[in-house]
Each structure stands twice: as C-alpha cells, then as structure tokens.
Amino acid sequence: MLAAILVVSTLAIVFGLLLGFASVRFKVEGDPVVDQIDAILPQTQCGQCGYAGCRPYAEAIAAGEAEINQCPPGGETVILALADLLGREPKPLNEEHGEHQGKTVVEIDEQVCIGCTLCIQACPVDAIVGAAKQMHTVVKEECTGCNLCIPPCPVDCIHIIPVEEDIKTWCWPAPPAVLEKPPEENPA
Amino acid sequence: MKHRLWHFKGGLHLHGHKHMSMTQHAVPLTPPSRVVLPLQQHIGEPAEPIVEIGQRVLKGQMIAKASEYISVPVHASTSGTVIAIEERTVPHPSGLPATCIVIEADGKDEWTELHPVTDYQAMDPSALRNVIREAGIVGLGGAGFPTFIKLNPGPGNVIDTLILNGAECEPYITCDAMLMQEHPRRILDGLLVMKHALHARHCIIAVEDNKKAAHTMLVNALHEHESEFIEIVQIPTRYPTGGEKQLIKVLTGKEVPSNGLPINIGMVCHNVATAAAVWETIESGKPLISRYVTVTGEAVETPRNLEVLIGTPFRQLLEACGWQPEQTDEVLMGGPMMGFGMTSLQAPVIKTTNCLLARPKNQPHRHPAMPCIRCGQCTNVCPAKLLPQQLYWYARAKDFDKAQDFNLFDCIECGCCAYVCPSHIPLVQYYRFAKTEIWAMERDKQKADHARRRHEFHQYRLERKRQEDEERKRKKKELLKKTQGKQDTEEDAKKAAIEAAMARVKSKREQQEKKNVDNLTEQQQQAIHKVEQRRQRLREAETGNEEKS
Numbered sequence: 001m002l003a004a005i006l007v008v009s010t011l012a013i014v015f016g017l018l019l020g021f022a023s024v025r026f027k028v029e030g031d032p033v034v035d036q037i038d039a040i041l042p043q044t045q046c047g048q049c050g051y052a053g054c055r056p057y058a059e060a061i062a063a064g065e066a067e068i069n070q071c072p073p074g075g076e077t078v079i080l081a082l083a084d085l086l087g088r089e090p091k092p093l094n095e096e097h098g099e100h101q102g103k104t105v106v107e108i109d110e111q112v113c114i115g116c117t118l119c120i121q122a123c124p125v126d127a128i129v130g131a132a133k134q135m136h137t138v139v140k141e142e143c144t145g146c147n148l149c150i151p152p153c154p155v156d157c158i159h160i161i162p163v164e165e166d167i168k169t170w171c172w173p174a175p176p177a178v179l180e181k182p183p184e185e186n187p188a
Numbered sequence: 189m190k191h192r193l194w195h196f197k198g199g200l201h202l203h204g205h206k207h208m209s210m211t212q213h214a215v216p217l218t219p220p221s222r223v224v225l226p227l228q229q230h231i232g233e234p235a236e237p238i239v240e241i242g243q244r245v246l247k248g249q250m251i252a253k254a255s256e257y258i259s260v261p262v263h264a265s266t267s268g269t270v271i272a273i274e275e276r277t278v279p280h281p282s283g284l285p286a287t288c289i290v291i292e293a294d295g296k297d298e299w300t301e302l303h304p305v306t307d308y309q310a311m312d313p314s315a316l317r318n319v320i321r322e323a324g325i326v327g328l329g330g331a332g333f334p335t336f337i338k339l340n341p342g343p344g345n346v347i348d349t350l351i352l353n354g355a356e357c358e359p360y361i362t363c364d365a366m367l368m369q370e371h372p373r374r375i376l377d378g379l380l381v382m383k384h385a386l387h388a389r390h391c392i393i394a395v396e397d398n399k400k401a402a403h404t405m406l407v408n409a410l411h412e413h414e415s416e417f418i419e420i421v422q423i424p425t426r427y428p429t430g431g432e433k434q435l436i437k438v439l440t441g442k443e444v445p446s447n448g449l450p451i452n453i454g455m456v457c458h459n460v461a462t463a464a465a466v467w468e469t470i471e472s473g474k475p476l477i478s479r480y481v482t483v484t485g486e487a488v489e490t491p492r493n494l495e496v497l498i499g500t501p502f503r504q505l506l507e508a509c510g511w512q513p514e515q516t517d518e519v520l521m522g523g524p525m526m527g528f529g530m531t532s533l534q535a536p537v538i539k540t541t542n543c544l545l546a547r548p549k550n551q552p553h554r555h556p557a558m559p560c561i562r563c564g565q566c567t568n569v570c571p572a573k574l575l576p577q578q579l580y581w582y583a584r585a586k587d588f589d590k591a592q593d594f595n596l597f598d599c600i601e602c603g604c605c606a607y608v609c610p611s612h613i614p615l616v617q618y619y620r621f622a623k624t625e626i627w628a629m630e631r632d633k634q635k636a637d638h639a640r641r642r643h644e645f646h647q648y649r650l651e652r653k654r655q656e657d658e659e660r661k662r663k664k665k666e667l668l669k670k671t672q673g674k675q676d677t678e679e680d681a682k683k684a685a686i687e688a689a690m691a692r693v694k695s696k697r698e699q700q701e702k703k704n705v706d707n708l709t710e711q712q713q714q715a716i717h718k719v720e721q722r723r724q725r726l727r728e729a730e731t732g733n734e735e736k737s
Contacts, residue, residue, distance in 0.1 A: 042632070043639040053643060125642040126649075144639045167228070169631070170282040171624035174584075175557070175617045 033086075034062045040081045044073045045124035046146035048098045053124060061086070069093050073145070075100035103163040105143040106150065110135050112157035119149035119158060191392075191421045194441040196434040198571040199426045200604050202359050202525075204398055209362045209484040214370060214493035216478075217508055219266050219293055223499030225251065226278045226288045229538040230326040231333045232258030237289055243270045246300035248475055250322070251289050260324045260334045264291055265477040265497040267298040279502075279521045279538055283531035291499070302473030313339075313385045320385075323469040324476045324539075329353060329364075329430070329459035330522065332540040335466065338456055339385040348454035350388035351439060352379055352463055354395040354402065355423060355430035358523030361543040363480040364460050366493040368395065368402035371464055372409035378463030379418060381470050386456055391418045392439055393460070398425040427525065428602040432457045434571050446598050481537055483509040485546035487516040496537050503533040505544055512546075520545040525603040558611040566605035566615060572598045576605040580615055583622035588629070591622050599623075 037058035044054070049070040051057040060066035061082070068082040069091045076093065083090035093100055108119070108128070115133040120126075127143045130136030138149075138158075150158050228234035235252035245251055245264040252262040268291045275285035308316055321336035341347050352375065356364040368375060375393070383391055395403045406420050423429055423438050433444045435457060442453050450457055461480065468474050477498055484491035489510025496505060502519065520527035521535075522543055566576035575594055582591035599619050606615040708716075 038640070041636075043636040043643065045639065045643050054640070055643075124646055125639050126646050127642070142639075142642060165282075165284065167278070167280050167282060167284050167286050169628065170280075170284055171628050172281070172617060172620040174621050175614045 031059075031062055034058050036085055037061050037082065040074075040078055040085065041071060042074045042078065042144075044144040044146045046073060046144070046148060048072050050097065067091070067094065070097045072098035072100050104145040104147075104160045105140050105163055106138055106145070106147065106158050107140075107161050108136050108138055109157040109159065110137060112155050114155055114157075116154055118152035118154065122149045122152050124148060191419060191439070192441075193421075193423060194438055196429070196437040196571050197573055198569045198604060199428060199434070200569055200607060201425070202427045202607075204425070205360045205484070206362050206365065206398065209360070209482050209491040209493055210365065210401075212490070212492040214363075214366045214480055214495055216495040217497070217500060217505065219295075219297055219497055220500045220504055221293055221295075222271075223265050223268075223291045223293065223497060224276050224288045224501065224534075224536040225262050225265065225291065225499045226276070226286055226536065226538055227252050227262060228278075228286060229262065229332060229498070229540065230260050231331060232256065232260075234287065235259060235262045237273050237287075239270050239273075239289065241270055241273060244268070244294075245270060245291060246298050248302060248477060249300040250324075250475070251291075254321065258334060258337065260321055260326055260336070261475075262289070263324055263475040263477050264300075265499045266291065266293045267296050268293040277532045277535045279530065279535045279541060281528040288536070304473040305470045308381055308470050309384055311384075313387070316381070316385050320466055320469060322475070323465075325462065325465050325469065326476070326539050327459055328461035328465060328479060328539065328542070330526070330540055330542060332538075335458065335462055338458065339382060341386050341456075342451065345451055346454055347386045347388040347451070347456055348390060349440065349456075350379070350383055350386055350391045351435060351455060351457045352391065352393040352460050353430060353432070353435055353457055354393055354399070354406075354460040355435055356399070357396060357425070357427045357430035358525050358543075359427075360484050360545050361482050361523045362484070363482045363493055363542050365399045365402045366482075367461055367464055367480050368399070369405050372402075372405045373413070374464040374467045375406070375460050376409055376413050376415065376418065377471070378465070378467035380415065381466050382458060382463060383417065388456070389417075393418065393420045394423050394429075394435055394439055395420065396425045396429060397422045427604065428571055428600065431571065431600050431602060433600070446595055476539060479537070479539065479541070481505060481541055482543040483511075483546075484543065485516075485519075486548040487512050487546035498539060499536045501534050501536055502530065502544055505537065506533065506546060515548050515550075517547045517549045517551060520547065525607070526601060555612040557613045560611055560613060563610060565608045565610065569604040569608050571602060571604060572600055574599055576615055579622070580613065580618050583618040586622075586625070588622055588626050592626065596622055596626075 034055075038055055041054040041058060047053065049057045049066065051060055051066070057066060057070070061068060068086065068088055069079050071078050072093060079090050079093065082088070113130075113135050115130060115135060117130065117132050117136070119136060120128045120130060124146060125142055125144055127139045128136055128149060129139060145160075145163075147160060150160075227237065233256040236255045237252045239245055239251045245267065247264060247267045249264045250261045251264050251270070254261050270289060271292045272290040273287065274290070276288040276290065277283070278286045278288065280286070305311065305316075305319060311319075317336040317339050320339065321334065325335045326332045327335060327338070354364055354368050356362070379391055379393065382388075393406060395406065397403075403420065403422055410418060410420060421439060423435075428434055429438055432450060436450055436453075436455055437443055440455070442455070444450050444453060465476050465479075469476070478495055479498065480493050481496045482491075482493050483505050488506065489512065492509060494505060494508065502521075506519065518529045519533060520529055521541055522528065522545070524545060524547075527543070527545060560577060560580065562577060564577065570576050578594050579591055579596055579599070582588070582594065583596070596619060601616050601619060603616050606613065609615060
C-alpha cells in the first residue's frame, strides 16, 4: 500500500516537473493560428473588414469573433484558403464589406495637391512621400490600394488607377471549358 | 569508337517537314529601314537604355546595358538614328507591348569599332565570360538564358561534359541544321572557346540522324580541326531529343534531378548557334546582332533560312519568302509544337526567334476539347516522366498546390501529351496557365509580406513617436516644476527685500515727519491759522460757485 502511494506520487512529481519544464522550454509566443491567418490575408491594411488592419482581423478570426468572408481585396481565394486552414465552411464574400475588385493603386494629381500631409498620415504602409506645403507623391511599388488616403484629402486630388498587366505579370488564360457533349457532325 | 546511346522515356516520332526549308542556302536579308530592338530579349532583367532619342548609333554599338547580374546588353543591329524609346509590340504570347529602342536606318550599315580577341586561350575565363556578356550573347535555342552565366561552372563544380545541342528536334525548324551545314568551323571554334571558359574535359556535339548533311560537314570540319576533345554523335530522331534533360539522358544515360540543373551532374548544354555566335565575337569582335531564322510553312512559297538582323519586323521576313497572307491561318513564332501564335506581324525578330511558321488555312479542322477519357496516352509519351492527366485535373480545378506536388515545374511544355490526346484537350495550355498563376500568387505573396513589414514598421514608428512625445511632455513638466520651486523662493526673497526696504523707508519717514511744524513760535502758529482760514473761505466760495452754475 505504502509502496503504491510512493510510486504514484513520485511519478506525479516527475511528470509534473517534466510538464513544467516543457511549458517553459517550449513556450510559444503569441498564437500561431493568428500568424497563419495573417499570412493568408492580402495585407492591404484597408480596414474594409471592420478591423484596424489585417492583423487585428486575423486575431478576430482566430478568436471566433469574425467571419472569414469579410475581406474584399482577398476575395474568393482568401476565403477558400481560410476555410481550408480553419476547417470552416467557405461562404461567398459578405457584400456589406465591399466587392472584390482588380488590383489598384492611387495616384496624386500633383497639380492640385496643396501639401496638407493628411494622406501621409492616413497611409498604413508609408507609401506617400512629401512634407507640409510641399507636393506629395505616391510610391506606386509600395501602394497596397487600400484607398485610405482618399477620404482625408481636402482637395480630392487622389485618384484610383488600375494596375495594368505587363509582360512580366501576364498570365496565360485558362483554356475554355471542355465540351461535355460531342459537337454535332456537320452534314456537309 | 561508336558512342553508346540511351533512350529517354516517352517522346514521339513526328513528320519533320524539314526538307521544305533546306533546299536553298541561307541568304542575308536586306536590312530593314527601321529596326525595333526590345530591351528584353533574354531571361532575366531587361537592359537599360544608354542612348538618347536623336542620337546617331553605329552598327554593333551597345545601346542598352545589362542592368542586373542576369541580364545582357542590347546592340544596334544597323547604323542610324534612334527615333524612339517606347512601348512596341514584341514577340510574346500575351501580345502585350514592351519597351523597345527604335532605330531609323541610314542605309550605310556602318560598323562601330570592333575589338576582336586575339588569344582567348591566354585569357582568364572570367574575362572571357565578360567579353561574351558584353556581346549580348544568349542561348539561341529558344529560351534565351544569358550564355555567360552558363559558361560559369561556379565554385567547386567540375564540368565533365560540355554538350552542343544540334538536335533541333521540332518539326519545320532548320536554322541550326543550316548553320551546321554552312559554318561548321565556326561552331567547332566556338565550342573550344566555351570549353576553355568552363574547363570542360570532354565535348560532344549531338546531331539528329535526319540531318545527314550537317553531320557530314561537321565531321569533315573536325578532321581538319584535329581537335581530340570533340566528339560528334548522331542521335536518333525523336521529339523532344532537343530538350536539355532528354539530350543528356540520350548521350550519357544520366538524369538531371527534378528542380536541378545539368551542372549539378557535371554537364552543361549549349545550342550550336550560340557557339557560332561566341566564335564571331571572339574572332571579329561582333556582338550578337543577327541570327539565322527559318521562314517556312505551307503558306509560304519559298520556305528557306535567312540571316536576319535582330529587330527586323516579321512581315519583312515573310514577304521575302513569298508569303501568301490570304492563305494563312496563323503565323507562329517557333515550331508547331512549342511555338505561339503572333497577334501582330510588326513584332521584330529577337535573339530567340528561330522560326516563323505560316500555317495554311486548309488544315484539318481543329477539334474542340472533349472530356478526358483517362486513356493514359499522355503519360506514355511524357518525356519528363510526369502524369499529365493528374496535372490537367489539378490545373483545371485550380488546385495549384497539388499540381506542384505532381512536379508541374518539371514540365518542359513540349506538347507531346496534347498531340496524342484523343480528346484534343489543350493540355499544355493548362500547364502554362497553372505555372503563370503560381508565379502570380508567389509575387502577390511577396508583395503582401513586404506590405506587412512596412505596416508593422509604420505602427512601430507611430508607437515610438507616441512614446517620445510622452517622454518629452513628462520631461517638460518636471522641468517646469523644478523651475517653479526656484522661482517661488526667489520671489519670496524679492518680496522680503521689498518689504524690508518699505519698512526702512516708513520708519525713516516717521522719524522725519512733521519736523518743520515742530517747535513753532506763537507768531508762526497764528500765521498758519490765518492761512488756513483763508483757504477755508476760498473752498466754500468755490463750492458755492459750482452750485450756482
């Protein structure tokens, strides 16, 4: 009887120590699921999902507070990837948050810009350069197309322009769908 | 000694149609009145223009320099004036324009000063590679990879075999065959230059056995040349023996690993035309400004090979060979298996243009695609040992991860699978679609990662600013407090001093007060009294006057 108690309590202590050691040694900083979700999101930081950026949205999804269909820039691809990752049912994009559109960037009409710096403050990726009372310009390579700079502009000099395809970004089109029925023979 | 040969899996016997364009010798085409030189004619980064609009340039002058490591310069193919640097149609399946330098020819065809290499064997391989790079030489077989990179064995790599690819397995194309027939010496000399750059032990020139004349000419030239390191091997005609990996398998029995390069197994493969271009550069200093192009197809009256300046519009080549536009269904750049249809014939010949194929209209009707019947013929013919059917399903379903698991990127797009498909499914188009989509996703991912880093930095910057502001405020407050305390004591001291001074003045005044009215005599007191009375009267009179008025 005593031996059994001793053995069990020794085992309990040993495993307790092991667990305690493991929890310190293999501690995971942050939630890895959030990182995985964040890696799928398009990082436009546009806030159309209703959160302050892609990371907060990822946190909300991981916490189960947000649906996976609130990201218009990501569109169907992101919804499918999130559904796959989280084992949730894919749903169509929630229209409340906006429509999925082609890639765009913004451009400042430099003739009209008054140099108020409001757009610089609004840009989530610091893609606008300029100084007070100096002309501003958008670094197109860095622009994510979030359009957050447009509402603050007092003179409406920021315009959305679609990103045009060039030889480097061109993709082969998907071949037309396969016929399910043989074509009718031409009697001639 | 007869070279032992192996077989690669799959492949096809195709009707060559090669005799059509082999009946006449290659002739130089009249230089065009205007050449259009795309900045990107190779794999890698586009070249950067170094000329200005309106500038006169000479034939062979460098007009755009290499921008990155994987890049080569572009040279003027004739003398004349630069009239534009702008977007023009280029030979690309997308039909999209790209930046080109346009030169209006002056008809003089005046060469720039050339610097031939007198003794390349005394040169350091890296200097030799640089000469080849500056001459703008790229692989002329079709892919257009910069040759100087493929002439660099890299640290620790030993090149056992250098292979010159003269297989030219695709039907209709004969530009390499013609070159081997007409300039075998150039090819052999170029091969020796490449051998020197690579320190290769052994060289093989592979020629398909349907090019007897080319083989004979090469063998004869080799006899004169007396080079013991070169072997000329006839290989069986089978499509796609000209593929790098397939050729290595046939010649050596070795297989290039998936996602690997021939250099990983001690081999390097170059095209015969590339070797000839290398020799031109070494011998005469000429950069790559012209090449052999086959103009063929049933819609051309006199199919033949032409020596064409880079930048000549396609239309001019076709017209020089009796092209019949009304009978043409489509003009392809490249062969019938791997070529692509041209949307505009204004597109210029570039370094990788090997063939223009004008297909006639009376071809058998192109069948619409039908459902896959899982016959497995595509798998039998695939020379890359892939499962085309599986790739097709996954590409169609846009399940690109799965397609990659089935080694989509080992596909060489040879078209054998689509050729044998009884349901006429455009299989290669599916693979190209999947490949470019995967690359696009990769680019998007990189862009997203970049945006994430920038956003994180943006937030870090805001946070840092907030903290700095707080810190500043806190410091200011502290400073204010300190100085206030000080001011208080100072003010107290001042007040005390003032009060003391006041007190002193007061006491002095008290001491001094009314000194002049003390100890007065009787008379003085009466005088004061009188004066006081007078003043009293005057005051009363004044108030009375005021009341009246």
